Amino acid sequence: xxxxxxxxxxxxxxxxxxxxxxxxxxxxxxxxxxxxxxxxxxxxxxxxxxxxxxxxxxxxxxxxxxxxxxxxxxxxxxxxxxxxxxxxxxxxxxxxxxxxxxxxxxxxxxxxxxxxxxxxxxxxxxxxxxxxxxxxxxxxxxxxxxxxxxxxxxxxxxxxxxxxxxxxxxxxxxxxxxxxxxxxxxxxxxxxxxxxxxxxxxxxxxxxxxxxxxxxxxxxxxxxxxxxxxxxxxxxxxxxxxxxxxxxxxxxxxxxxxxxxxxxxxxxxxxxxxx
Amino acid sequence: xxxxxxxxxxxxxxxxxxxxxxxxxxxxxxxxxxxxxxxxxxxxxxxxxxxxxxxxxxxxxxxxxxxxxxxxxxxxxxxxxxxxxxxxxxxxxxxxxxxxxxxxxxxxxxxxxxxxxxxxxxxxxxxxxxxxxxxxxxxxxxxxxxxxxxxxxxxxxxxxxxxxxxxxxxxxxxxxxxxxxxxxxxxxxxxxxxxxxxxxxxxxxxxxxxxxxxxxxxxxxxxxxxxxxxxxxxxxxxxxxxxxxxxxxxxxxxxxxxxxxxxxxxxxxxxxxxx
Numbered sequence: 001x002x003x004x005x006x007x008x009x010x011x012x013x014x015x016x017x018x019x020x021x022x023x024x025x026x027x028x029x030x031x032x033x034x035x036x037x038x039x040x041x042x043x044x045x046x047x048x049x050x051x052x053x054x055x056x057x058x059x060x061x062x063x064x065x066x067x068x069x070x071x072x073x074x075x076x077x078x079x080x081x082x083x084x085x086x087x088x089x090x091x092x093x094x095x096x097x098x099x100x101x102x103x104x105x106x107x108x109x110x111x112x113x114x115x116x117x118x119x120x121x122x123x124x125x126x127x128x129x130x131x132x133x134x135x136x137x138x139x140x141x142x143x144x145x146x147x148x149x150x151x152x153x154x155x156x157x158x159x160x161x162x163x164x165x166x167x168x169x170x171x172x173x174x175x176x177x178x179x180x181x182x183x184x185x186x187x188x189x190x191x192x193x194x195x196x197x198x199x200x201x202x203x204x205x206x207x208x209x210x211x212x213x214x215x216x217x218x219x220x221x222x223x224x225x226x227x228x229x230x231x232x233x234x235x236x237x238x239x240x241x242x243x244x245x246x247x248x249x250x251x252x253x254x255x256x257x258x259x260x261x262x263x264x265x266x267x268x269x270x271x272x273x274x275x
Numbered sequence: 276x277x278x279x280x281x282x283x284x285x286x287x288x289x290x291x292x293x294x295x296x297x298x299x300x301x302x303x304x305x306x307x308x309x310x311x312x313x314x315x316x317x318x319x320x321x322x323x324x325x326x327x328x329x330x331x332x333x334x335x336x337x338x339x340x341x342x343x344x345x346x347x348x349x350x351x352x353x354x355x356x357x358x359x360x361x362x363x364x365x366x367x368x369x370x371x372x373x374x375x376x377x378x379x380x381x382x383x384x385x386x387x388x389x390x391x392x393x394x395x396x397x398x399x400x401x402x403x404x405x406x407x408x409x410x411x412x413x414x415x416x417x418x419x420x421x422x423x424x425x426x427x428x429x430x431x432x433x434x435x436x437x438x439x440x441x442x443x444x445x446x447x448x449x450x451x452x453x454x455x456x457x458x459x460x461x462x463x464x465x466x467x468x469x470x471x472x473x474x475x476x477x478x479x480x481x482x483x484x485x486x487x488x489x490x491x492x493x494x495x496x497x498x499x500x501x502x503x504x505x506x507x508x509x510x511x512x513x514x515x516x517x518x519x520x521x522x523x524x525x526x527x528x529x530x531x532x533x534x535x536x537x538x539x540x541x542x543x544x545x546x547x548x549x550x
Binding site: 081082084086087088089103104106108109111113125128130132134220221223225227228242243244245246247248250252264267269271273 | 348349351353354355356370371373375376378380391392395397399401402493494496498500501513514515516518521522523525526527539542544546547548549
């Protein structure tokens with residue numbers, strides 16, 4: 001949700017292009033807004049299964065979920081606590097259509113769902129997600145929105161690079177994958193963008209599960225618990241293969257902020273399968 | 276009903292024969308594996324494992340959050356091989372203790388074990404501040420370090436014990452909300468919620484695969500939106516996809532409380548494989 005607070009120059013939001021628009025309740029009716037959105041699948045962002053790289057899918061889901069939950073609790077704001085995504089279709093034509101709705105609004109937390117379909121393939125279901133956010137005091141952050149809120153589609157990225165190159169994700173030793181916490185990957189709060197966290201989780205899990213003779217792997221299920229902000233870096237994704245079964249491998253991914261006393265900042269459960 | 280006199284004598288947790296050992300260093304819960312708990316692959320139902328996970332998580336949460344209370348907000352469960360026992364043990368640890376949430380991690384082992392887990396879970400509890408006028412609970416020493424519910428005495432299969440009924444088709448499943456399956460605050464116990472969704476999701480995947488063979492749930496992503504209080508609970512499969520090459524599939528199940536204005540209580544993503 002954070003890129004909408006500072007659209008210009010916020011590079012993660014510009015890289016995974018995503019337009020979205022608020023769907024207010026019908027005139028006279030009370031209730032929270034919904035959200036709809038659309039994301040193209042730019043060629044350099046296609047993942048091993050042929051669809052939008054899972055990191056990009058998670059970034060869009062987190063972005064819509066955060067915006068939906070945040071608008072529901074204004075003048076307070078939110079931070080994502082957990083993200084649960086089921087990928088139902090890894091081959092996608094695109095563009096992808098997104099629809100978000102509020103499921104529960106409590107005093108301390110807000111929960112929404114985001115459904116994703118392939119508009120280029122007759123609206124076939126692509127993913128279903130639940131985003132849980134914690135309500136917080138936004139402090140001095142400006143939260144002055146024109147409602148109903150619309151975030152236009154960013155223009156195509158000039159000189160596009162692949163997902164791993166853009167995020168500066170590099171292999172570490174063994175089942176460890178690293179990310180340098182570059183300033184362009186920070187959100188307006190100064191911490192690593194949630195989309196970068198999700199992309200690192202996706203890339204690290206697939207890399208950890210890939211054997212020497214295996215082909216490409218795709219992510220089919222992800223649960224990310226955001227535990228504390230990533231502020232310093234480099235960030236290490238330390239992976240453990242929990243087990244394998246007919247539908248793929250299960251990887252535990254722990255993200256540590258090595259420059260902040262090696263603090264555990266996120267814990268993720270990822271299911272990957274061969275494509 | 277509080278944690279101090281829960282569960283009652285006639286309750287699923289008593290019939291499962293749960294044993295709990297808890298201290299500051301380690302918290303574990305065990306059940307004997309009996310034929311009444313097994314699914315079509317010969318392993319313990321994922322929902323029963325989820326019940327054991329929820330118990331060990333709840334015991335940890337009570338200790339850590341005292342004197343506040345908690346509710347399960349989400350649970351992810353990955354079953355990486357059939358759990359056959361003869362005893363099943365869940366061991367839990369705290370990942371993060373925040374102001375509004377508590378995140379735990381639970382590994383589940385067959386006992387005697389070979390060091391490799393049969394299942395892995397992460398779960399989030401929402402912290403519910405104790406009401407100012409609530410009676411002060413006993414000090415923590417009032418919680419016994421060792422608790423035994425039981426003895427294990429399920430006379431019928433667990434799905435029959437909780438009265439999961441299939442009215443026909445993957446979307447026709449119902450389950451009553453009785454005292455036998457309530458939690459400490461009068462709602463449907465979180466593990467039983469997972470069990471109900473597991474069965475509905477696995478049957479939907481089996482139907483989508485169309486081979487005539489049953490499917491077994493191996494992955495659950497449970498988002499608890501509201502408590503099921505009245506019943507009957509109704510399971511509706513929102514979407515399902517199948518992959519014949521691996522004999523697996525994924526689906527999303529919504530649970531609603533038909534007796535409470537069809538209120539949405541839970542969203543569960545289910546991954547399943549052919550037995």
